[in-house]
Amino acid sequence: MKNFRLYLVLFLMIPLMIFAEDGSQLWLRFPAKNGVSADKIISKGNNPTLNIAKKELMNHWQGQEIELRTDKSLKNLKGGYTIKSVQNKLVISAEKEIGLLYGVYHILRLQQTNSVTTNLNITEKPSYDVRILNHWDNLDGTIERGYAGHSLWKWEDLPNTISPRYEEYARANASIGINATVLNNVNASPNMLRKDYLEKVKALADIFRPYGIKVYLSVNFSSPKVLGGLENSDPLNKDVQKWWKDKASEIYKLIPDFGGFLVKANSEGQPGPQDYGRTHADGANMMADVLKPYGGIVMWRAFVYSPSKEDRAKQAYLEFVPLDGKFRDNVIVQIKNGPVDFQPREAFNPLFGALKKTSEMVEFQITQEYLGQANHLVYLAPLFKETLDSDTYANGKGSTIAKITDGTLRPAKISAISAVANIGEDKNWTGHHFAQANWYAFGRLAWNHDLTSEQIADEWIKMTFTDNEKFLNPVKEMMLTSRETAVDYMMPLGLHHIFAGGHHYGPEPWGDYKGGRPDWSPVYYHQATAQGLGFDRTKTGSNAVSDYFPPLNEIYGNVKTCPENLILWFHHVPWDYQMKNGKTLWEELSYKYDTGVKNVRDYQRVWDKMQPYLDEERFTEVQSKLKIQAKDAVWWKDACLLYFQTFSKMPIPYDIERPVHELEDLKKIKLNMGHHN
Ligand code: BDP
Numbered sequence: 001m002k003n004f005r006l007y008l009v010l011f012l013m014i015p016l017m018i019f020a021e022d023g024s025q026l027w028l029r030f031p032a033k034n035g036v037s038a039d040k041i042i043s044k045g046n047n048p049t050l051n052i053a054k055k056e057l058m059n060h061w062q063g064q065e066i067e068l069r070t071d072k073s074l075k076n077l078k079g080g081y082t083i084k085s086v087q088n089k090l091v092i093s094a095e096k097e098i099g100l101l102y103g104v105y106h107i108l109r110l111q112q113t114n115s116v117t118t119n120l121n122i123t124e125k126p127s128y129d130v131r132i133l134n135h136w137d138n139l140d141g142t143i144e145r146g147y148a149g150h151s152l153w154k155w156e157d158l159p160n161t162i163s164p165r166y167e168e169y170a171r172a173n174a175s176i177g178i179n180a181t182v183l184n185n186v187n188a189s190p191n192m193l194r195k196d197y198l199e200k201v202k203a204l205a206d207i208f209r210p211y212g213i214k215v216y217l218s219v220n221f222s223s224p225k226v227l228g229g230l231e232n233s234d235p236l237n238k239d240v241q242k243w244w245k246d247k248a249s250e251i252y253k254l255i256p257d258f259g260g261f262l263v264k265a266n267s268e269g270q271p272g273p274q275d276y277g278r279t280h281a282d283g284a285n286m287m288a289d290v291l292k293p294y295g296g297i298v299m300w301r302a303f304v305y306s307p308s309k310e311d312r313a314k315q316a317y318l319e320f321v322p323l324d325g326k327f328r329d330n331v332i333v334q335i336k337n338g339p340v341d342f343q344p345r346e347a348f349n350p351l352f353g354a355l356k357k358t359s360e361m362v363e364f365q366i367t368q369e370y371l372g373q374a375n376h377l378v379y380l381a382p383l384f385k386e387t388l389d390s391d392t393y394a395n396g397k398g399s400t401i402a403k404i405t406d407g408t409l410r411p412a413k414i415s416a417i418s419a420v421a422n423i424g425e426d427k428n429w430t431g432h433h434f435a436q437a438n439w440y441a442f443g444r445l446a447w448n449h450d451l452t453s454e455q456i457a458d459e460w461i462k463m464t465f466t467d468n469e470k471f472l473n474p475v476k477e478m479m480l481t482s483r484e485t486a487v488d489y490m491m492p493l494g495l496h497h498i499f500a501g502g503h504h505y506g507p508e509p510w511g512d513y514k515g516g517r518p519d520w521s522p523v524y525y526h527q528a529t530a531q532g533l534g535f536d537r538t539k540t541g542s543n544a545v546s547d548y549f550p551p552l553n554e555i556y557g558n559v560k561t562c563p564e565n566l567i568l569w570f571h572h573v574p575w576d577y578q579m580k581n582g583k584t585l586w587e588e589l590s591y592k593y594d595t596g597v598k599n600v601r602d603y604q605r606v607w608d609k610m611q612p613y614l615d616e617e618r619f620t621e622v623q624s625k626l627k628i629q630a631k632d633a634v635w636w637k638d639a640c641l642l643y644f645q646t647f648s649k650m651p652i653p654y655d656i657e658r659p660v661h662e663l664e665d666l667k668k669i670k671l672n673m674g675h676h677n
Contacts, residue, residue: 021615023428026172026436027463030060030108042089043068048210049097052171053104060108063116065089068100079179079212080125083107085118098179098212105175113462124448127406130297130416131446132180132216133173134262134363135423139192144185145367147374148424148431153183159203166204169423170211176443180214182418186264186301188218190226193247202254209257216259216299221283222271223247234276235286248290260296261287262334267304280304280319281326288328297414299334299361300327302351303341307517311535311542313339317351325357329413332359337387339544340525342370342420343496344487347556347566348387350547352401353394359412360405362387366438367422369504371486374422374431376629377603377622378486379479381441381453388449393549402449417446432625433618436464437479453480471613474606481599487565489596489633493589494534494569498522498640503673506632507639510667526568528647532575533585534568545570564588575648586650593637594656600626600633639666 035058042065043050053068067089074082074095081094081103092103106124110116136144137151154163173181183201184192191197205215224230224243233240251258265272265283273283284300291298305315320333327333333355338346342365352360364384371378388402395409402408407415419442422430430436437460444456457479461472490507491498500508501520511522518524527535537544538557545557555561559571564580567573577585604626611619641652642663652658 021617023433023436023618023621026429027440027460028172028175029463030056030112031062032059035059035061036063036066040065041068042066043100045070045097047097049101049212052210053097053101056101056104056108061104061111063090063107063111066107067091068104069093070096070100074099077123077125078129080123081106082124083120083122085120090120098174101174101212102177109175109459109463113459114467126177126447127402127449128361128415128417128446130180130259130361130414130418131178131443132182132259132299132416132418133178133366133421133423133442134182134186134218134418135421136185136187136367137183138185139189139197143424144187145365145369145420146422146424147367148422148426148429148435150425152423152425153200153204155197155200158200162203162207165425166207167211170208170213172429172439173213173443174211176440177447178443179212180216180259180416181208181421182216182218182262182299184218186218186262187268187270188220188264190220190223192217193219193223193227193251195250198251198254205255205258214257214259215255216262218262218264219287220271221263221265221273221275232276233271235273235278235282236276241286241290244287245290248294248296252294252296256294258294258296260291260298260330262299262301263287264301264303266306267301279323279326281323284331285326285328288330292328292330297330297332297416298328299332299416299418301363302333302335302349303363305519307519311537311544312519313347313537314542314544314547316349317354317547320351320358321354323358324355327358329359332361332412332414332416334361334363334416334418336363336365337383339547340496344371344483344491345383345386345494345565346496347494347569348390348392348401350392350544352390353392353399353404353409353549354547356394356410359410359414359416361416361418362401362405364417364419364442366419366435366442368435368438370499371483371490372629372632373505374435375625375632376486377432377434377478377482377626378438379434379441379453379457379482380438381445381456382480382483384441384445385453388445391552393552399549406449417449419446433464433622434479436460465614465618468613471610475610478603478606482603485596485599485603487596488592489600489636492592492596493564493585494566495526495640496535496569497525500669500671503671505671505673506669507636507666509640509643526644527572528644529572530647530649532573532577533589533644533647534572535570536572537570541572575650584650586644586648587653589644590641590652590656593641597630597633597637597657600630604630634660635666639663642666 041054041057071093081099083103084091094100139155141150143151222233224240225233228243230239264270266274284298288298302316302320304319305312335349335351339349390401392399422435440460441456457476498509500506509522513521545553556570562570573585575586579588638659638661
């Protein structure tokens with residue numbers, strides 16, 4: 001009898017075990033296996049991409065008859081598509097099959113979010129030609145700034161053993177319009193270009209191709225010397241040029257649609273053209289020339305800074321502005337959204353718009369290196385939008401970064417947008433269930449930068465969880481405020497880079513790595529003194545404000561007109577300075593930290609109430625992560641307020657919860673997470 005009961009319990013558990021909700025399905029939760037029958041899909045041709053489109057419909061589309069039609073006249077949609085209700089059927093048209101596949105994912109998304117209407121008339125044209133993920137994955141399987149386990153790419157097993165996740169990865173990307181991927185870390189190993197590795201790359205490219213995804217590689221500038229045994233890697237050396245030419249030909253034989261190279265040169269110890277007295281343009285052009293015959297491009301990173309006296313926030317600008325006009329037309333300068341480094345909030349990078357004759361693209365970071373990594377719930381669409389919508393004034397009012405980079409205001413031959421991926425081999429792909437939303441949001445914005453953060457959150461929640469308003473509304477609200485909340489408990493009012501060195505997880509505003517590079521120390525960035533706080537980037541300071549077009553240089557340069565959320569980015573402000581709301585700087589800083597903590601506590605309450613609306617697994621996992629986030633927020637608040645108080649000597653406003661830590665104890669915390677800077 002006892003045994004029988006045990007069996008019964010086990011038997012009843014089987015469905016639970018099979019359907020254990022581990023998050024691996026991402027937002028792709030279309031109704032399973034009961035789509036339309038083949039005779040309800042009208043389409044001509046037999047092409048791998050089209051076959052995927054048909055398979056998706058047969059598996060998941062529950063609506064009316066549907067026709068998939070290629071139509072050469074739709075070339076102007078640049079890979080986009082139309083969806084139209086025509087009598088009793090739906091017609092999806094596109095120049096190429098990949099546009100049809102995107103159209104199919106579009107209607108499946110409408111179905112999943114209950115938004116199919118009877119009279120559809122949709123035209124979609126992507127904002128950018130190249131919508132690319134940058135993986136910072138190393139050949140040994142580790143990931144630089146990766147928080148979701150090891151790399152998806154099993155280099156040792158490739159090309160013979162093919163993990164099923166490669167195709168799942170391609171499908172997830174195609175479903176949101178991502179059409180390109182850089183497989184390896186920008187701190188690139190020369191071995192990436194070895195023949196055996198290229199064969200492995202080819203295996204991945206073959207899997208990704210039907211999903212419309214092109215493969216790119218990060219390359220090490222010293223490859224000719226290190227891998228080819230040449231005397232040097234000087235871009236003007238004929239042997240070096242020939243080495244790259246031969247390498248390109250070898251790559252394109254294996255991968256005829258190879259996308260091109262991503263290059264980090266002369267930055268943080270990486271080799272580059274300056275090692276030989278050449279410029280970034282010399283280096284980029286050499287590579288551009290060998291890729292040109294095949295239609296490949298070079299994405300040359302502007303993330304360069306050296307251990308000099310010059311404000312780090314000015315260095316990329318100083319380096320690249322004089323080179324404007326010197327780059328080949330298949331070079332795109334890839335620029336991080338801010339001039340320092342993926343901080344919770346930065347002023348936008350003034351290089352955007354400053355190059356008039358050179359294509360520019362944004363590099364975002366989806367992986368939350370500086371935003372609580374895989375532990376904090378931080379929805380990044382508002383950060384991405386803040387950058388894209390920033391007006392550079394480069395061509396007068398309305399010169400937003402979106403328009404500078406998408407080809408509207410610059411004759412970009414190829415327009416592109418990139419982001420550092422947060423994907424690893426964890427079952428749920430991204431470590432935190434809500435970090436999936438950041439991958440999703442990047443893809444959706446790369447496709448259409450006019451979408452709002454709210455629209456994207458709305459879609460993602462409905463697709464990933466439920467459209468029940470009792471869940472949808474509070475969770476959406478939590479997501480939409482989460483980035484500002486993180487700014488508040490970490491680095492409000494324009495503070496930046498006061499992270500613990502190396503891993504960049506917790507606070508270390510006291511960090512002063514004497515003997516090391518000053519611009520790797522938090523004290524370099526906050527400049528706290530008995531008088532005040534903040535980095536003076538005005539004319540009396542580093543004058544970084546002059547990198548901005550008028551009127552921004554004036555607006556940022558004047559403490560009265562500078563937006564308060566950037567005030568400590570641009571100004572050294574007295575502790576008793578009166579903020580717009582009448583509080584002193586010190587009080588305002590204290591309240592910001594406190595608001596950050598309170599908001600996370602609110603998120604915990606909101607989430608706990610959500611229990612009835614989702615599976616136990618994801619509920620509990622997110623709940624535990626929120627506990628960590630709440631503890632971390634208090635840690636940040638106490639660390640920063642107690643430390644800055646040693647300068648301000650002012651009391652923490654009495655209506656704020658008192659610190660629960662001792663500053664000296666917090667200073668002793670050393671997380672064992674290792675990393676260089
Ligand atoms: C910083 C990271 C470092 C990267 C570097 C880069 O801390 O690991 O190598 O950026 O973008 O954010 O090259």
